[in-house]
Amino acid sequence: QTTMNSLFANDSSFQITHPEIPKVEKWSDLERLNKERDLIGIYLSAHPLDNYACILNYVCTADTVKLNNLQTLNGKEISFGGIITNVREGQTRRGSPYTIFKLEDYVGSIEIALFGEDSVNYGRFARVGLAVYVTAKIQPKRYRPEELEIKINSMSLLSDVKDKLISKITIQIPLFEINETTVTELSALLKNNSGNSLLYFQIIGEDAHMNVQLFSRPMRIDVNKHVIDYLKNNLSIDFKIN
Known part of the structure; x- marks a missing residue:
């Protein structure tokens, strides 16, 4: 042990260099919160929708719990909001575009599918990390009337409509x-x-x-x-x- 410790004791040219800590950009609030959720499964220090909590809790007429039980909303005009957490895009066999996005709020999540013109008109809002406000009507599907769908009427960024709402x-x-x-x-x-x-x-x-x-x-x-x-x-x- 002594020999190893003193091997370079008299060699003044030998120096131990300490690794430099790289300078990195500070995470945005959303990045930090996503890292928290990825690490421990929940948002810890805050929630990415906290800036819009008042809209979600006092203006919106539906949340993801209700949206996962559409029978209770059949025929109703509704409004809801949340943050986009996942997006899939593509084309059907007939070449029509589609967008499927996952929306999360304080109480859960739901997947919403957009096809054709709806995908063209509203697909631009389906970007991971965007907080959105949606108005829609719950109605039977066109070709499968025994099933209900969320037919979107409008879609906006929550940051753009907060003061108006x-x-x-x-x-x-x-x-x-x-x-x-x-x-x-x-x-x-x-x-x-x-x-x-x-x-x-x-x-x-x-x-x-x-x-x-x-x-x-x-x-x-x-x-x-x-x-x-x-x-x-x-x-x-x-x-x-x-």
Whole structure:
């Protein structure tokens, strides 16, 4: 052991070089979250749809659980959203294009198939990592009426329609709950989450029929997950979107 350790002890030309740590670009939030899911099977630090949680939970009329049971939605116009996690594209034997994509939300996933013109019109949104908002009708298939399909009417990026879909929020506060602490917390919340949605306050008196609605002219708000979490965790405050 001593011989091995001292073999190059007197050789000043021998130096051990330490490996350099390569410089790499920082992962985007989506890349980081995908790595978490690939490693442990779940999103750990956040969810890639958190920026759109309000739309999915308060605007959309369906989620992937409902979409996996189309009988309950037969004949209905619906809206839903999620993130694209897998895409397959090709052509049928007759040369018609098709796109099959997997959409995930907070509660599950579903595969949706687009054929012909639908593939041409909406296939451009079927890209892994895109968060999309979809309106559709549940109806019988053209050639197999005993089966139901999701017939897409429109498809948009959630980032493009977020402000349009959440036009306003009304914060409902009982009169007796208005105090210095509540005012300070709400002021900080609104200041730190400015955005484009209209902001209303509804002050509720002791009698439920006695209330006043106020419109905040100078301030607009970003109705995001942080805002909703605060309002939901404050038992004395309620809210209404749109």
